[in-house]
Amino acid sequence: MLVVDLHCAHGHHFEGWFASADDLSSQKERGLLTCPVCGDHDVTRRPSAPHLNTSGLKERVPTPFRGTSQAASSSVPSTGAVASAGSARPVHDSLPAEAQEAMAALQALYLKAVRHVVENTEDVGERFVEEVRSIHHGDAPERAIRGQATPEERAELAEEGIDILSMPLPDALKGPLQ
Template sequence: MIIFDLVCEYDHSFEGWFKNNDEFKSQQSSGLLTCPVCDSENVVKVPSATNINLGKQKETIETTNKKHISPQQQQIALAQQVSQFIAKNFDDVGEKFSETAKKIHYGEEAERNIRGTATEEQTKELIEEGIEVLPIAIKKDSKPN
């Protein structure tokens, strides 16, 4: 079954259902195909302008989508921004993180944002002492112990 967009000589457009293209042609030539509005036998297939337009639209949509950043790329970009922010605004104290955090907490050192490494135990200890710690996992090449 195929559907054709048809139009009569008076510009009435309608749909015609046919078994195949041959059936459409035979109905058209034998005068069986008439306009449902004016009964004109002068019915032709609408030039496939609709299909051409749709094709162009599809192309436009696909092109637009390519410019969009995927959620994965957004996540990567966000992670990069976060690590850049930390690198810029946090003083790297390395393995002295726990020690320095305590010193800052007890006013022995100037208050500032610090970053560094701490063991799970050290982190727990800091939290127990009421020191604000935000554990961020940053992937590094694992060193053998």
């Protein structure tokens, strides 16, 4: 099992688990490796320290990791890799530690909100605009739905008095949740 630190071009840091280094390379080449936060395919491996067995040390060495255990509670499967986007890792290395922790906490909260929406709505896909109009006019049963709409379609719905919420959904969360 190979566990690596990854990051996307937008600065989101996450962890990936792979069967081997070849599996990591294969998934990257096939475009299966994506950021669980923004869906970016420009994902690169970060340097990471190997596991060191320090159980024989007499004095315990404090770790520099300053995360919160609450934020690290969930993981998202991402096309064969397990991406732990909720872990409190620095999002932008140039920010102060407090800002890094706040960014990581916000990222974890965003993913929690997106997961809640996915779990509690019906995906109607490209039929979203027609379905939301049908619900609004009483032609379809009222229920929570999600789907795709262009910016123009969203503007038309707003003009008709139909309120919707736009929420980017990372590709990793579009599949089955585990």
